[in-house]
Amino acid sequence: MPIISSPHIHNGDSIRLTMLTVILALLPATAAAVYLFGWLAFLSIATAVLSCVLTEILCLRWMGRSTASALDGSAALTGLLLALTLPASLPWWMVVLGSVFAIVLGKQVYGGLGYNLFNPALSARVILLISFPLNMTTWLVPMSAASAALDLYDFQLCLAFFLHGPQALGLTLDAITMASPLGHVKTEWTRGVGVPEALAAYHYSYLNAFLGSEAGSMGETSALALLIGGIYLLARHTITWHIPFSYLATVLLLAAVFNMLDPNHFAPPMFHLLAGGLILCAFFMATDPVSSPVTPAGQIVFGIGCGILTWCIRSFGGYPEGAMFAVVLMNCAVPLIDHYCRPRVYGHGADE
Numbered sequence: 001m002p003i004i005s006s007p008h009i010h011n012g013d014s015i016r017l018t019m020l021t022v023i024l025a026l027l028p029a030t031a032a033a034v035y036l037f038g039w040l041a042f043l044s045i046a047t048a049v050l051s052c053v054l055t056e057i058l059c060l061r062w063m064g065r066s067t068a069s070a071l072d073g074s075a076a077l078t079g080l081l082l083a084l085t086l087p088a089s090l091p092w093w094m095v096v097l098g099s100v101f102a103i104v105l106g107k108q109v110y111g112g113l114g115y116n117l118f119n120p121a122l123s124a125r126v127i128l129l130i131s132f133p134l135n136m137t138t139w140l141v142p143m144s145a146a147s148a149a150l151d152l153y154d155f156q157l158c159l160a161f162f163l164h165g166p167q168a169l170g171l172t173l174d175a176i177t178m179a180s181p182l183g184h185v186k187t188e189w190t191r192g193v194g195v196p197e198a199l200a201a202y203h204y205s206y207l208n209a210f211l212g213s214e215a216g217s218m219g220e221t222s223a224l225a226l227l228i229g230g231i232y233l234l235a236r237h238t239i240t241w242h243i244p245f246s247y248l249a250t251v252l253l254l255a256a257v258f259n260m261l262d263p264n265h266f267a268p269p270m271f272h273l274l275a276g277g278l279i280l281c282a283f284f285m286a287t288d289p290v291s292s293p294v295t296p297a298g299q300i301v302f303g304i305g306c307g308i309l310t311w312c313i314r315s316f317g318g319y320p321e322g323a324m325f326a327v328v329l330m331n332c333a334v335p336l337i338d339h340y341c342r343p344r345v346y347g348h349g350a351d352e
Helices: 015-062 067-071 074-084 092-105 120-131 155-164 181-190 195-202 206-211 223-235 242-261 269-274 278-285 296-316 323-332 334-341
Strands: none
Touching: 015 067, 015 074, 015 092, 015 155, 015 223, 015 278, 074 092, 074 120, 074 278, 092 120, 120 278, 120 323, 181 195, 206 223, 206 269, 223 278, 242 269, 242 278, 242 296, 269 278, 278 296, 278 323, 296 323, 296 334, 323 334
16 A cells, blocks of 8 residues: 655645635625626625535534634635626526525535535536526626626615515516626537627627627626736735646637638637637636645546536537536546656655
8 A cells, every 4th residue: 555645834824714715815806797787796696605604604613513604714715716607687586596506415425524525616616507597597697797788786685686586676687687708618619600600690709809899707707906916816826826727728729720721600719719708717716725636647637628628518519517516527537637746755666
């Protein structure tokens, strides 16, 4: 049986500090979400964070454990990440249900922080998507809510919408929503419309996608805000470059090659980079230290696997977005990756 060396140097970081660092890195994306989707974003984020913390406290009490760990920031971070993957139009009870899924099924059922196989926020998001596909693929138009049919900056209107749905305001979802760029391209392709024509009809703009004014989940629309947070995490050495860069590079490489072969069917690389939750997953989800490989080589393999799956699901799958499914699927392979990518222990033979 091999002897595995342990880390003996402590860099001074704690769970609380690490979680706070990631939360700070998400503040630009959170601010962008509130700016783009108004009070609906604020209500969803606050509900998810509060629900995750309260659910964790209840789980710990039920198991007879100290509730102090519920305030270490991990539950709050899970709630924030979950909220940023959700549509702004989602009703309150689905936000609460997703938060309960994230803590109970994604974290505590495995034994709590450090033992979960999957990223808790992503696992809850996948459950919600499979359970409520219509609600989870209904996107508000950022800033305008479709020609101001719903004033996203009116707190009372947004509270009524959040609690009682669009019917309370005499609206229908069709009046205030639109397809995301990924969803539009996939739908048009099934109708025989090529990618260039679909993007032209959508009036898609790389600049708008970079800044955040395209439809999508609350935290994925602004690539600029996410990149600011990702660079902050890299600068703080909270994450390393191995997963995000290998992940993004794989998607860009596949997209570039196949776009050159058939530009009518396969979207260009910049579209894949800026559309959907690719950047959010690459910097904030796939880099979860608990559910990702521990070695640099394993992290590169993990990132490449996430990139291949993301591009394949987007290009050939039934769902327009593939990033979050890709990370969850690759979480399953982490033990195998760690087994084959573990470094050789100094002073011991390979077959000891």
